[in-house]
Amino acid sequence: MTKYKTEKRKARVGERILITEDGFSLGYYKSGDVFTVSSTTDKGVTGENDCFILHHEYEVIVGEHTPAPNLDEMDYDELIALVEDAMKTLRTRAYKNGYDQGRFDAKIEAPKSDQQKRDEIVAQAKEDVRRLLESDYGHDHEFIVNTAKRTVVDLRKIKGCTNIVRRGIAKCAPNDCFNAHIGKAIALRRALGWSVPAEYMNVPQPTEIRVGDVVEITEKTRRKLKTTVHRIENGIVCSNEPYMDFYLAHARRIGLLVTDPKTIDDTRAGKGE
Missing domain, CATH: 2.30.30 (SH3 type barrels.)
Incomplete structure (x- = not known):
C-alpha cells in the first residue's frame, strides 16, 4: 500500500x-x-x-x-508475479547499467606502458628532426653519432660550405638507454637555439627487448658483454656474432650471468637514418 x-x-x-x-x-x-x-x-x-x-x-x-510487500501475507500466485516483475526489472537495470558502463569505459583510455610512451617519444623525435631540417633554409646539418661515448653532435653549416655556424650536443646519462633519434632531436634544437621539450629529457626506459637492440649482460666477474639482438627465441635473445649464442647459453647454464639482458641502445636505425 x-x-x-x-x-x-x-x-x-x-x-x-x-x-x-x-x-x-x-x-x-x-x-x-x-x-x-x-x-x-x-x-x-x-x-x-x-x-x-x-x-x-x-x-x-x-x-x-510504496513499502516492501510482506511476503508472508502473499499467496502463491502473488509471489510468482512479484518474482517475475523483479526479474524483469533486474534484467532491464542490468542491461542499462552495462550499456552505460560500456560507454563510460570506451571514453577511458587504458594507461600507456613505459614502452608505449618511449615509442611515441621516439616517433615524435624523428618527425621533429624531419620538420626542423626542412624549415632551416640555407643551412646544412651534419650529425655525428658516437655510440661509444653515447653522444650526438649536430654541426649546422651554411649551405654548400664547410663553415660551422653553430653546433648542438646531446649526451645520454650513464644509466639511461641511448637512442640516436632522440639525441638528434635534442642536438638539432640546441644548434638552432630552440628549447628542448621536457619529454626528450625524461624519456621512460625501455621495458621490452626487440630485434636490433644493443643489450648488455653482466657476468659474476663484473665483466660486461654487449651484443646486438639478431632474433628472439622463446624469450631468449640471440646474437649473430660468432660464438656469442653458444657462450651465452653456456654462461646461463653454469650461472655465470648475474643480470638479464638490458637494452642500452634501442636506436635500430634504418637506411638513411
Whole structure:
C-alpha cells in the first residue's frame, strides 16, 4: 500500500490531495482517497470528479513511497508475479547499467606502458628532426653519432660550405638507454637555439627487448658483454656474432650471468637514418 508524505495547508490547482476526513462527503469520497485539485475557493477545493472538498478534510501530498510487500501475507500466485516483475526489472537495470558502463569505459583510455610512451617519444623525435631540417633554409646539418661515448653532435653549416655556424650536443646519462633519434632531436634544437621539450629529457626506459637492440649482460666477474639482438627465441635473445649464442647459453647454464639482458641502445636505425 502506498504511503504519502503530506502537508496540512490549502492546496493549489494541479496538486494532489489525500482525504483525511469524510464527514461532509455525502458518499462522493472517503478517507484515503486521492484527488488532483482542479479548482479552489475560500471554503475548499474541487477534485477531478467535480466533488467539492472542504479545506479541513484533506492534506496536500508532497511525496510518496510504496513499502516492501510482506511476503508472508502473499499467496502463491502473488509471489510468482512479484518474482517475475523483479526479474524483469533486474534484467532491464542490468542491461542499462552495462550499456552505460560500456560507454563510460570506451571514453577511458587504458594507461600507456613505459614502452608505449618511449615509442611515441621516439616517433615524435624523428618527425621533429624531419620538420626542423626542412624549415632551416640555407643551412646544412651534419650529425655525428658516437655510440661509444653515447653522444650526438649536430654541426649546422651554411649551405654548400664547410663553415660551422653553430653546433648542438646531446649526451645520454650513464644509466639511461641511448637512442640516436632522440639525441638528434635534442642536438638539432640546441644548434638552432630552440628549447628542448621536457619529454626528450625524461624519456621512460625501455621495458621490452626487440630485434636490433644493443643489450648488455653482466657476468659474476663484473665483466660486461654487449651484443646486438639478431632474433628472439622463446624469450631468449640471440646474437649473430660468432660464438656469442653458444657462450651465452653456456654462461646461463653454469650461472655465470648475474643480470638479464638490458637494452642500452634501442636506436635500430634504418637506411638513411
